[in-house]
Amino acid sequence: MDEEYDVIVLGTGLKECILSGLLSVDGLKVLHMDKNDYYGGESTSLNLNQLWKRFRGDDKPPEHLGSSREYNVDMIPKFTMANGGLVRTLIHTNVTKYLNFKAVDGSYVYNKGKIHKVPATDVEALKSPLMGLFEKRRAQKFFVFVQDYEESDPKTHDGMDLMKVTTSELITKYGLDANTVDFIGHALALHRDDNYLGEPALDTVKRMKLYAESLARFQGGSPYIYPMYGLGELPQAFARLSAVYGGTYMLNKQECKVELDAEGKVFGVTSEGETAKCKKVVCDPSYLPDKVKKVGRVARAICIMSHPIPNTSDSHSVQVILPQKQLGRKSDMYLFCCSYSHNVAPKGKYIAFVSTEAETDEPEVELKPGIDLLGPVDEKFFDIYDRYEPTNKHDGDNCFISTSYDASTHFESTVEDVLAMYSKITGKVLDLTVDLSGASASGEESEA
Incomplete structure (x- = not known):
C-alpha cells in the first residue's frame, strides 16, 4: 500500500477488470x-x-436441485456477440487463452x-413466419441493401447518405410495416427503445451487419457465444492479464476511501x-456514491428449471427479446x-433469467409476460437493483x-462504456481492429 500508482481500480466487476487489464498492458502501474x-x-456468478x-x-x-458447486448463476446475465466489442477486446489482449467459449443455440x-x-438475412426473412408473403419480399430487399452496404463504397448507398437519412426514413423507403420494424430495431439492431428511429440510419445498419456477421461466424442458431462455467470467468481472466503485466491485486480490503x-x-x-497514492481512480458507482446519480432500476427474475424454454427448438442456451410495443411498455x-x-x-x-428496466415497484407483476413463457419453474427469485x-x-x-449494468442480455453497451472510459483515462482510442479468424467457438467445446 505504501507505493505510488498511476491508477488505483476499485471493485472487480467486469468493466473494472477489463480496464485494469488494458491499462496494465499499456505499462501503467495499477x-x-x-x-x-x-x-x-x-x-x-454464484x-x-x-x-x-x-x-x-x-x-x-432443496436436495433435488443437485450439487451447489455445479451451479454458476450470473448476477448480470449477458451473452457476447461473436464479432462484437468484447470478443475484439479479448483477442486484442490475448485473454482468450484463459477462457473457453461455446456458441449459444438460439x-x-x-x-x-x-x-x-x-x-x-434475406434468406431467413423469406422463411420467417413473422411476416406475410408481400412483407417478406420487402424485408428481403431491405436485408440485401444492408448486407451489401459498405460505408466506403458509394455504389452501395442507393443514393442515400445514412449520416443524414434517419432510420425511420430508410425504413419508409422499403415500405416495411410496424411489426417488421419492431423485430429489426429491437432483436437485430438491439436498440433498447424506439429513439433510434429519429437518429441517423448508419448506426442501425452497422448494428444489423454486426448481428449478421456474428451469426455467420459459427453457423450456429444465434450470433452469441458464452463462456463455459459462466460469466464469473471473465473478470478473473482480465485480472490475470493485469497481474501478468505487473498489476497488484488486493481483495477483502474493507472501507476503501x-x-x-x-x-x-x-x-x-x-x-x-x-493510504496508497495514485494519480487516477477507476471504480464502480458503489465506491463514490456522492459522484453518481440514480438513472433507473433493473427488475429481474432468476429461475431454475428442468427443461429448456418452450418453443425455442429445445435450445440449451437462448436469448428471447420481447420488444416494448409487444407488451405495451416503454422498454x-x-x-x-x-x-x-x-x-x-x-x-x-x-x-433462465427475465430482465427489464423497471417501470413499477412490483417486479413479480412486471416480469410476468416473460415468466409466463418459461413453462414450469422449480425455483424462482426476484431481484431489483438501481442503475447509476x-x-x-x-x-x-x-x-x-x-455506469451500472443495464437489463440487456448482451455486452455491447458494457464494452462501449469501457472503451469510452479507456479513452478518458489515457487520452487515446483503443484500436480494436483485430484478426477475428483467430477466435473460434463451436457446438462442442473449444477455445474462443
Missing part, C-alpha cells in the same frame, strides 16, 4: 482493490448455496404472443489505516437461458466511474 472477498463485484444465502437467508437449497423474438426465430485534496483532485485510496424485456451444456448447472438443469451513472467531471477530480 493497484486493484475490492471490498469483497470474491471477484466480479456486481457481475459475479453457486447454489451463495444464491440461497443472498435471496433466502438461512434456508438451505436467438428469438416475441411477436403477437408467440416466440419466433430472429431472421437475420477515495482521498481528495483541497482542490477536489484524487491523490490516493485509504484502507485499514494505510424491452429479455429472456436469457443457459444450462448444463455451458457447465453452469448440473445435468438436466436450466437457468457518474455525475462528476473526470478532468477535474481524476475519478473515472463506470
